[in-house]
Amino acid sequence: QKEVEQNSGPLSVPEGAIASLNCTYSDRGSQSFFWYRQYSGKSPELIMSIYSNGDKEDGRFTAQLNKASQYVSLLIRDSQPSDSATYLCAVIPQGGSEKLVFGKGTKLTVNP
């Protein structure tokens, strides 16, 4: 069973702080990694994709991938109350299928 694990939280940070979200995955051959944001009652929104080891930055978001440790993280700098949502880590395991395997999500609350 190919799994993706996330700390379910809730994670609470003050406005302006850095929020750090973590994810581990079981399939060592995985090649594609994604972070989605899902507001309550809404569908997921893709915020970051990462495919190679290291950091990838996009605005206030930085995704970090370490394939040796089977670990992917998302950092949100200068957190805003509007960042309050559930963050889903998703992985495409090795095997030719394009199906995403999702973690259960981490609920983030940014307090004003």
Next chain:
Amino acid sequence: GAVVSQHPSRVICKSGTSVKIECRSLDFQATTMFWYRQFPKKSLMLMATSNEGSKATYEQGVEKDKFLINHASLTLSTLTVTSAHPEDSSFYICSAEFTYNEQFFGPGTRLTVL
């Protein structure tokens, strides 16, 4: 990012009726689309993978005769919930595969079966 639409956004129907949900990729062509359902405060559950011009691949436990999927063009996939019952009430979300395995999700359809 790529844009995916769904229609309708919300539907209420009587038990025993069929409901069709459309999923469209608006600014790109999608060979592969996916259908998910999500119950309140639960994780997304993949129902099926839809490939243009071929039969959908259903996940284990999903009734293919109840959830009919048609991917007739590179921009449109439809999900028909046949003979809907209250237990089918859920949030149905489609996604379309863009480049590099990125999936973009539609806004979802909230189905309530009375």
